[in-house]
Amino acid sequence: MKPAPFDYVAARSVEHAVELLAGGTDAKVIAGGQSLMPVLNMRLGRPELVVDIGRLDVLNHVRISDSGALLVGATATQAQVLAHPDVNRGWPLLATAVANIGHPQIRNRGTICGSLAHNDPAAELPATAIVLDATLRIQSSRRIRTVPAEQMFVGPFMTALTPDELLVEAEFPPPPAGAGWSFREFATRPGDFATVGVAVQLVRRDGVVADARLVLFGVGGSAARVHSAEEALTGSSPSRVEDQVRAQLKAELDPADDVHASAGLRRDLAEKLTIDAIAEAWARCA
Amino acid sequence: MSFRGSEGQIHPTTPPLSEPSGWHDISLTVNGEPVSAQVESRLLLTDFLRHRLRLTGTHVGCEQGSCGACSVLLDGVAVRSCLTLAVQANGRDLRTVEGLAGPDEPLTALQQAFHEQHGMQCGFCTPGFLMSLAGLAEHGGTPSSDELDEHLAGNFCRCTGYVNIRKAARQAFGLPGPEEASRG
Amino acid sequence: MADGNSSRFFGRSLARVEDDRLLRGQGCFVDDLDIPNVVDIAFVRSPYAHARILSIDVTAARTMPGVVAVYDGASVVDRIKPLTNSEELRVPEGIAALNPVVKIQPAPILAVDEVNYVGQPIAMIVAETRYLAEDALEVIEVEYETLPAVFDMEAALEPDAPLALQGEADNIGVYVRHSIGDVAAGIAAAAAVVEETFATQRYVAAPIETRGMVAQSDPFTGGLMVWSTTQTPHRVRDHVAESIGLSVDEVRVQSVDVGGGFGQKGILVVEELLVPFAAHDMGRAVRWIADRHENLTADAHAREQVHHITLAADADGYLLAVKDRIVVNLGCRNMVGLVVPYNALCHLIGPYKVRNVDLEATGVLTNTTFTSPYRGAGRPEATFAMERAMDRLAAKLRMEPAELRERNLIRPDEMPYRTGLLDRRGLPQEFDSGDYPEMLSRAVDMIGLSEFRQKQELARHEGRHLGVGFALYLEMTGLGPFEGARVEVMPSGRVRLYTGAPSQGQGHRTVFAQLLADALGVNLTNIDVVAGDTASIPYGVGTIASRALVTAGNAINQAGGLLKQRILTHAAEFLEAEVADMQLEGGRISVKGTPAVELSLAELIRIVPKLAGGSGSDGLSETSYFQPPNYATASGLHATIVEVDPATGRLDILDYVVVHEAGRIVNPMIADAQVVGGVGQGIGGALSEHMQYDDQGQPITSTFMDYLIPVSSMVPDIRLDEIVCPSPTNQLGVKGLGEGGAVGPPAALANAVEDALQPFDAIVRSGPLSPSRIRDLVRDPNHS
Ligand SMILES: Cc1cc2nc3c(=O)[nH]c(=O)nc-3n(C[C@H](O)[C@H](O)[C@H](O)COP(=O)(O)OP(=O)(O)OC[C@H]3O[C@@H](n4cnc5c(N)ncnc54)[C@H](O)[C@@H]3O)c2cc1C
Ligand code: FES
Numbered sequence A: 001m002k003p004a005p006f007d008y009v010a011a012r013s014v015e016h017a018v019e020l021l022a023g024g025t026d027a028k029v030i031a032g033g034q035s036l037m038p039v040l041n042m043r044l045g046r047p048e049l050v051v052d053i054g055r056l057d058v059l060n061h062v063r064i065s066d067s068g069a070l071l072v073g074a075t076a077t078q079a080q081v082l083a084h085p086d087v088n089r090g091w092p093l094l095a096t097a098v099a100n101i102g103h104p105q106i107r108n109r110g111t112i113c114g115s116l117a118h119n120d121p122a123a124e125l126p127a128t129a130i131v132l133d134a135t136l137r138i139q140s141s142r143r144i145r146t147v148p149a150e151q152m153f154v155g156p157f158m159t160a161l162t163p164d165e166l167l168v169e170a171e172f173p174p175p176p177a178g179a180g181w182s183f184r185e186f187a188t189r190p191g192d193f194a195t196v197g198v199a200v201q202l203v204r205r206d207g208v209v210a211d212a213r214l215v216l217f218g219v220g221g222s223a224a225r226v227h228s229a230e231e232a233l234t235g236s237s238p239s240r241v242e243d244q245v246r247a248q249l250k251a252e253l254d255p256a257d258d259v260h261a262s263a264g265l266r267r268d269l270a271e272k273l274t275i276d277a278i279a280e281a282w283a284r285c286a
Numbered sequence B: 001m002s003f004r005g006s007e008g009q010i011h012p013t014t015p016p017l018s019e020p021s022g023w024h025d026i027s028l029t030v031n032g033e034p035v036s037a038q039v040e041s042r043l044l045l046t047d048f049l050r051h052r053l054r055l056t057g058t059h060v061g062c063e064q065g066s067c068g069a070c071s072v073l074l075d076g077v078a079v080r081s082c083l084t085l086a087v088q089a090n091g092r093d094l095r096t097v098e099g100l101a102g103p104d105e106p107l108t109a110l111q112q113a114f115h116e117q118h119g120m121q122c123g124f125c126t127p128g129f130l131m132s133l134a135g136l137a138e139h140g141g142t143p144s145s146d147e148l149d150e151h152l153a154g155n156f157c158r159c160t161g162y163v164n165i166r167k168a169a170r171q172a173f174g175l176p177g178p179e180e181a182s183r184g
Numbered sequence C: 001m002a003d004g005n006s007s008r009f010f011g012r013s014l015a016r017v018e019d020d021r022l023l024r025g026q027g028c029f030v031d032d033l034d035i036p037n038v039v040d041i042a043f044v045r046s047p048y049a050h051a052r053i054l055s056i057d058v059t060a061a062r063t064m065p066g067v068v069a070v071y072d073g074a075s076v077v078d079r080i081k082p083l084t085n086s087e088e089l090r091v092p093e094g095i096a097a098l099n100p101v102v103k104i105q106p107a108p109i110l111a112v113d114e115v116n117y118v119g120q121p122i123a124m125i126v127a128e129t130r131y132l133a134e135d136a137l138e139v140i141e142v143e144y145e146t147l148p149a150v151f152d153m154e155a156a157l158e159p160d161a162p163l164a165l166q167g168e169a170d171n172i173g174v175y176v177r178h179s180i181g182d183v184a185a186g187i188a189a190a191a192a193v194v195e196e197t198f199a200t201q202r203y204v205a206a207p208i209e210t211r212g213m214v215a216q217s218d219p220f221t222g223g224l225m226v227w228s229t230t231q232t233p234h235r236v237r238d239h240v241a242e243s244i245g246l247s248v249d250e251v252r253v254q255s256v257d258v259g260g261g262f263g264q265k266g267i268l269v270v271e272e273l274l275v276p277f278a279a280h281d282m283g284r285a286v287r288w289i290a291d292r293h294e295n296l297t298a299d300a301h302a303r304e305q306v307h308h309i310t311l312a313a314d315a316d317g318y319l320l321a322v323k324d325r326i327v328v329n330l331g332c333r334n335m336v337g338l339v340v341p342y343n344a345l346c347h348l349i350g351p352y353k354v355r356n357v358d359l360e361a362t363g364v365l366t367n368t369t370f371t372s373p374y375r376g377a378g379r380p381e382a383t384f385a386m387e388r389a390m391d392r393l394a395a396k397l398r399m400e401p402a403e404l405r406e407r408n409l410i411r412p413d414e415m416p417y418r419t420g421l422l423d424r425r426g427l428p429q430e431f432d433s434g435d436y437p438e439m440l441s442r443a444v445d446m447i448g449l450s451e452f453r454q455k456q457e458l459a460r461h462e463g464r465h466l467g468v469g470f471a472l473y474l475e476m477t478g479l480g481p482f483e484g485a486r487v488e489v490m491p492s493g494r495v496r497l498y499t500g501a502p503s504q505g506q507g508h509r510t511v512f513a514q515l516l517a518d519a520l521g522v523n524l525t526n527i528d529v530v531a532g533d534t535a536s537i538p539y540g541v542g543t544i545a546s547r548a549l550v551t552a553g554n555a556i557n558q559a560g561g562l563l564k565q566r567i568l569t570h571a572a573e574f575l576e577a578e579v580a581d582m583q584l585e586g587g588r589i590s591v592k593g594t595p596a597v598e599l600s601l602a603e604l605i606r607i608v609p610k611l612a613g614g615s616g617s618d619g620l621s622e623t624s625y626f627q628p629p630n631y632a633t634a635s636g637l638h639a640t641i642v643e644v645d646p647a648t649g650r651l652d653i654l655d656y657v658v659v660h661e662a663g664r665i666v667n668p669m670i671a672d673a674q675v676v677g678g679v680g681q682g683i684g685g686a687l688s689e690h691m692q693y694d695d696q697g698q699p700i701t702s703t704f705m706d707y708l709i710p711v712s713s714m715v716p717d718i719r720l721d722e723i724v725c726p727s728p729t730n731q732l733g734v735k736g737l738g739e740g741g742a743v744g745p746p747a748a749l750a751n752a753v754e755d756a757l758q759p760f761d762a763i764v765r766s767g768p769l770s771p772s773r774i775r776d777l778v779r780d781p782n783h784s
């Protein structure tokens, strides 16, 4: 279990990195390596060139922008985000999600952006980015663009990134004032990828849900909003539409059996976690 | 093979001449000693430590990031050395189990706790647990019981059933032990 | 002798002498050896479960960078004999009388024309590094034609099933049936009969250190040096010598520090013959360290069994008959014969009295990786079937499961107890000592059974599901035929002990030294233990089957006694005193009553060659072999309380109690830790470990992300109690306990889960009890 041969370059700047990615070789970015390295070790991937962005201190930030958004640079680790006091205060859903990733030893190297670029269907962060309506700043030698999280995750291990693009920063806007949130997941052992997980954000106005964002992950496909359930919630109080939400989940989810769980368990968990999460988010609404 | 010159420095061996991936010159500190070496791009940090520097206390149990046997401190934080390329350690500060207590020094309190609580059987996983917990200790202060448990969940042990490892860890961090297993 | 007042070390929880090096990262595991110019090995392995090999082309691989040599089947077929684990495949005389089937199906060293499981070695590449060897793997071209394959063991028994191994008449590798009394009459007379099917899933022992070895031919002697992770170094020596045509004297095998074995490193695999062969053939040091993928997919698997079991009892719950049809998945070929099937068979009844018994075990070939004994070796599987069946019977009789068990237990005054069956050696099965009722009553107290039942009732009203489960088992430990010890006084005056039973973490350096220190009268710190070096003692068996303490321990005690006698004789000659007046204490030899005249071992060893009595003697050295006259039967009882969340399938272990009996205990700290470690592994198997194949025979749990061994939070703080019934089978009164802890958890936890899920009428028929399976059971109580 040793990687196939490749060349390695430690990028000196963002421009250098994207130049290398555009260079015509089959190049792969390495950030924390916590997903890429197992793939290389098992020879499931064999890039010709590995571009290390780990030394780009310009991307190593977790800070609040002038508009009050949380900016997480490409080399900021999950541990850095978790340790940041503003994150706990302003983006508790994100903090909870990150705390559910792997083990501390993994989060010490794994990056937020690396997880978003990797898009494991059972990973916490793509779901979190969607529910928090994050924007992803992406750069290549051709262009700089931004992609809303909702358009980023196109399928399991597939994203809107093209091979020459670097995800340079994720921007999490401040959650709407008074929004309630919940993040729940079920895993066989602590630190494992989620069997099923859910992230919810609700805004309450006049005793009913004014805005609902509900994202499930680990249920087949990549993390995605369940629009029909969100619609059922909107304009009503959650307890009144519980049956409808359940029905929508039954209709929309189509998980498969795998080595960790039967489709049946996934369906059951999705329903239970979602109902519990909605109740929790609702209770947290100001 | 590495060897120690009269000046006490570690002298690493070089990649085999037939190695096709690119080569790099790296300099780092390993357990406080400066080390300069040539490494191939794909060389894992585990193999660099074990086979080029002859620091074989860092073990390999999976090379997939799961077991934690390969844990080392990279710039003071516990990481999996099997998921790190040797070349990525360029310019960094690396600490391994060999650096916990010097050859002529007594065991550290952490090591001593594993000994006293019989927190090890074959000892293959032990360096990984020690380094992972050493990383936790670097944060300073006493971890909560939950933090400690979370750290312990990141390392596999197949021999002990973990009970004595938890006792050892709690002793080392000055946390109250679990109810003592009673003997009739 | 280690009894009476002279035992200064026996029975003490001394901290281990092996720890210091290991804690400093100064252990010497096989991959830690620093051998100049060593080259690395990687194997091309079959990607198909069953196929004919049409051609193998290794020419491109030979020209890859760093490649030193490439071997394929054709190049070794005439040079290495196929592998037969001959010791395991031997059928003892008594068992032969049962007319068993034990097919001898030697494993080809490298596949030549047929592969019959995914992972089978096809070619061996030797290169300057493992990286380069793996590069070369990729350019080896093998053409295959797939053959029909079978993976499910019961399907493999169907008359029209594909043959898992070409050229065989059927898929049966092992068959044995053993019955006593009249089962039909027992069933006919019964008030309650339970007929059930219970299955144990496929496991992998998966020690954190994988299998590996380094071999080097010795330019001075021409012999072959092999450093290995093996649990049985002498067997490796014999097989290596025989298969590559060397004399056993020319091969030296040494077990270095070993990172856990659990049985997976207890049987030989073809790689262990190929690697020394390559060293011998090339005259160069070679190394093979299995990676985790090889460990999980291509090294021994274990445990997969189905039991079709029937229990019959009278209205009071007394067992009248037990019948069991056991099916064991052997994998690709019969590697270890009757070991696991017969062990399951003869441990099935456990501590219960029943006189009508009909047991049948069939070992079936399938196109999956071969299987080996794994910690417990048939006992966890048998215990799962029997103890689950006992709970079903209790339910049928509306009886407290602990009460049903109590009624059927063998009593201490019935010891030694003969079951009427034959043991693994083919001799009448006899339990030497034990007190099962005491064990049960302690466990019932510790777990607080009657208070628990009230709590359980209350909890159910609150919608919480608690359950209690018990599992009792016996373990016939101290497998023969022998183990040896050689002890000698070294020129420095220190004492060295050599034995064939190496340690994979059990603390032999400490425990064996404790025994020898007592037997000799020297201090623990003056003893060095060398276990598992074939050059140091000519014969040995190894550390398997809970045997090391019983067999090696008694050999050490004997050898120590003999050496002490020899020391005193020489000292008496030198001091011109009577031997009877001599004493050896704390490493000092003196004449009783004249403490001023003292001699140290260092002084004596220097004098010995000059003594008249020294001629014709062996210096200060003794060797002794111990042949156990019978098994020393240990026992254990696991009791656990769990809470199950029916909505998610989540299981929490709220309490876990073990009462065990393993004779006299040399080092309680180490013994307890062996039990707890076994429980940890047993919990893994009970709750999460499952080696799975897809419908093409591809292993799909081939990483530690998918094969889920337990982490710390899954194993609660185990509460232990112990009773001591010294074994009359050996002078030390000891029994083995290495495996016991792993035997109970699957049955105890399954019983507890079923108890918790009683409102759902669920029946737990197989493991692991993952959230998924528990939830499936809640949804569909008849889910298997
Ligand atoms: C034992 C273990 C347990 C884990 N458990 C979990 C878990 O429970 N939940 C979870 O979500 N994850 C888990 N992970 C994965 C971990 O979170 C990873 O850190 C994360 O998925 C990837 O981040 P990284 O920085 O390590 O990325 P890398 O591994 O470096 O890269 C991952 C992929 O993303 C690409 N990439 C990385 N950064 C960029 C970028 N800036 N621009 C473009 N492409 C980029 C790489 O080319 C690569 O294809 C676990 C990993 C391990 C080893
Ligand atoms: S070897 Fe690195 S985590 Fe297992």
Ligand code: FES
Residues within 6 Å of the ligand: B119, B120, B121, B122, B123, B124, B125, B126, B156, B157, B158, B159, B160, C208, C259, C260, C505
């Ligand atoms: S002590 Fe053997 S794996 Fe932990």
